[in-house]
Amino acid sequence: MEQCIEHALQNREKRLKKLQEMDEKTMEDLLQELRIEHQHLIADEAAGADGAEQRYYQDLLEQNENQSLLIQKKIDRMYQQQTKLVTPKAPLTKNVIRAFFVGGMICLLGQIIINFVMVRYGLDFKAASPLASISIVVITAILTGFGIYDEIGRFGGAGSMVPISGFANSVVSAALEFKREGMIYGIGAKIFTIAGPVILYGTVASVIIGFIYYLMG
Amino acid sequence: MGKRTIVYERPIAIRSWATVAGRKEGRGKLAQYYDFILEHNQFGEKSWERAEQKMQQYALELALEKANLTASQLDYFLGGDLLNQIIATSYTARAANIPYFGLYGACSSLAEGFILGSCLLDGGFGRRTAVCTSSHHDAAERQLRYPTEMGVQRTLTAQWTVTGSGAYILEQGQGAWQVTKAVPGKIVDRGISNSSDMGSAMAAAAVDTIASFLQDTGGLNDLDYIVTGDLGKIGYEICKKQLQERGYDVAGRYFDCGMQIYHEEDQDVHAGGSGCGCSAVVLGTKYLPLLKKQGRGKLLLVGTGALLSPLTVQQGETIPGIAHGILVEYKGEGVS
Numbered sequence: 001m002e003q004c005i006e007h008a009l010q011n012r013e014k015r016l017k018k019l020q021e022m023d024e025k026t027m028e029d030l031l032q033e034l035r036i037e038h039q040h041l042i043a044d045e046a047a048g049a050d051g052a053e054q055r056y057y058q059d060l061l062e063q064n065e066n067q068s069l070l071i072q073k074k075i076d077r078m079y080q081q082q083t084k085l086v087t088p089k090a091p092l093t094k095n096v097i098r099a100f101f102v103g104g105m106i107c108l109l110g111q112i113i114i115n116f117v118m119v120r121y122g123l124d125f126k127a128a129s130p131l132a133s134i135s136i137v138v139i140t141a142i143l144t145g146f147g148i149y150d151e152i153g154r155f156g157g158a159g160s161m162v163p164i165s166g167f168a169n170s171v172v173s174a175a176l177e178f179k180r181e182g183m184i185y186g187i188g189a190k191i192f193t194i195a196g197p198v199i200l201y202g203t204v205a206s207v208i209i210g211f212i213y214y215l216m217g
Numbered sequence: 218m219g220k221r222t223i224v225y226e227r228p229i230a231i232r233s234w235a236t237v238a239g240r241k242e243g244r245g246k247l248a249q250y251y252d253f254i255l256e257h258n259q260f261g262e263k264s265w266e267r268a269e270q271k272m273q274q275y276a277l278e279l280a281l282e283k284a285n286l287t288a289s290q291l292d293y294f295l296g297g298d299l300l301n302q303i304i305a306t307s308y309t310a311r312a313a314n315i316p317y318f319g320l321y322g323a324c325s326s327l328a329e330g331f332i333l334g335s336c337l338l339d340g341g342f343g344r345r346t347a348v349c350t351s352s353h354h355d356a357a358e359r360q361l362r363y364p365t366e367m368g369v370q371r372t373l374t375a376q377w378t379v380t381g382s383g384a385y386i387l388e389q390g391q392g393a394w395q396v397t398k399a400v401p402g403k404i405v406d407r408g409i410s411n412s413s414d415m416g417s418a419m420a421a422a423a424v425d426t427i428a429s430f431l432q433d434t435g436g437l438n439d440l441d442y443i444v445t446g447d448l449g450k451i452g453y454e455i456c457k458k459q460l461q462e463r464g465y466d467v468a469g470r471y472f473d474c475g476m477q478i479y480h481e482e483d484q485d486v487h488a489g490g491s492g493c494g495c496s497a498v499v500l501g502t503k504y505l506p507l508l509k510k511q512g513r514g515k516l517l518l519v520g521t522g523a524l525l526s527p528l529t530v531q532q533g534e535t536i537p538g539i540a541h542g543i544l545v546e547y548k549g550e551g552v553s
Contacts, residue, residue, distance in 0.1 A: 073408075075407070076407050076408035077408075079407040079408070079417075079421055080407065080408060080409070082455060082458065082459070083409070083414075083417040083420075083451070083455055086451055086454040086455055086458070087373075087374055087414070087417070087451055088373045088374075088451075089373075090372065090373055095370075144366050144368075145366075147366060149366070149368045150365075150366050150367060150368040150369075151368070152368055153367070153368015153369055153370065154368065154369075154370055154371075154485070156368075156370075157370040158370075160368055161368070161369070166368070169366075169367060169368050170364075170367055172366070173363070173364035173365070173366035173367040173368075174364045174367075176364065176365075176366050177359050177364035177365060177366065178359075178364075180263065180264045193364075194363065194364070194367065
């Protein structure tokens with residue numbers, strides 16, 4: 001039996017050299033063959049007595065699995081190529097213009113707030129800048145609550161996600177979504193599901209940069 | 218029959234059905250055909266999950282009402298949904314108080330329920346069974362993707378989970394609509410790992426199932442409609458193309474439920490609808506009445522499911538797809 005399988009494996013290896021030219025039906029048939037062989041090999045391995053014999057079967061099994069994988073990958077690739085043909089492309093230019101516009105408007109709003117508080121209340125830039133960030137976060141939170149910000153997001157894409165308002169939106173939307181699971185397991189545990197990575201890696205990055213600053217004196 | 222096709226020996230009829238749809242679906246193409254449309258997707262409940270459960274129960278009760286039956290006259294309840302541990306269906310079964318099998322076939326659950334339900338009746342293990350599935354956009358979205366209020370742009374391949382539920386009562390005996398054949402699906406995985414491109418992950422399974430059915434039953438001539446569950450626009454194109462490559466020219470009789478629910482342009486759903494509720498509401502509102510209108514006809518419903526787990530997708534694993542097929546024949550009102 002096993003000689004037979006060994007032989008079959010070698011034969012197939014030769015045929016697989018022409019894998020590029022095979023059609024799907026042939027490959028499916030080969031796979032079916034390999035599946036049956038695999039099953040026999042497992043049974044033989046289980047019945048095999050000593051270590052050397054088992055190693056021999058394991059070796060054959062490995063060959064068998066490699067061949068299956070090779071064919072499967074080829075079938076997958078063919079399918080994925082076909083998929084690509086019918087998948088519509090995202091309208092890049094339109095999306096970029098929209099993102100630029102929305103992102104720009106949010107930044108403009110920030111600048112207006114900064115200028116306003118500097119002129120009107122005589123704050124210096126260092127105090128005015130966080131004030132602008134805070135205002136935008138609050139405005140976004142309210143807009144998210146009323147279901148307006150997700151419409152802006154749908155329109156603006158990255159333009160509304162990258163500024164601080166995108167961060168606020170991700171926190172507030174998570175809080176809204178999980179409030180039904182309670183204050184602790186819901187809001188408490190899940191509020192940063194989306195924003196978590198930003199907080200974590202933002203903190204790590206600031207530590208590293210702080211360290212570099214320190215070294216540079 | 219053939220390699221994979223089941224032929225039911227006893228007559229199994231679809232006695233009645235009911236569909237409940239969400240607000241967005243209620244403004245779509247099939248708006249006037251739903252039995253009930255939710256005013257708000259929360260359905261007066263405090264969570265999306267409870268809303269889904271209530272929707273499903275509503276559908277089941279409406280279907281029973283139409284058939285002039287009570288829940289206690291049912292022998293089995295088969296169903297599924299998209300929530301973790303198919304909890305909405307289990308609560309519906311709790312309320313219905315009849316023997317229950319929970320199914321998870323993702324969006325193919327309805328077809329899976331039809332196959333197994335018909336098997337139970339064909340085997341003589343009961344007289345009537347209910348098959349009921351549901352999905353809820355917001356509940357599914359928060360479980361599988363992002364919070365609902367999060368402002369993200371959806372990709373063009375993404376589908377919109379249908380808020381809706383359909384309940385069907387199967388009965389042993391003659392009736393206008395009969396379930397006569399079925400073809401259980403195999404898992405087909407073509408290495409797609411993008412969870413917002415489920416259409417192409419499932420299309421390969423649909424092709425496999427449809428081709429097996431046609432091979433077993435002797436070709437297309439006999440079939441009036443082939444309807445896939447929720448492949449969406451992209452999956453539909455792939456499926457059609459692949460079937461053509463295999464020599465089955467399905468143009469003109471092949472449709473997809475996911476493309477029937479929404480107005481494509483104004484409702485911003487990209488590739489179409491998806492979810493357990495998708496085939497459940499479209500079958501009852503569009504295709505069964507269509508068969509009746511024509512007076513006769515055969516319809517192959519192929520429920521397609523992407524059996525993905527958000528966990529393994531994050532781990533970079535691929536999405537296994539499945540497709541279950543059932544053949545529904547319209548025999549005319551006379552026989553009953």
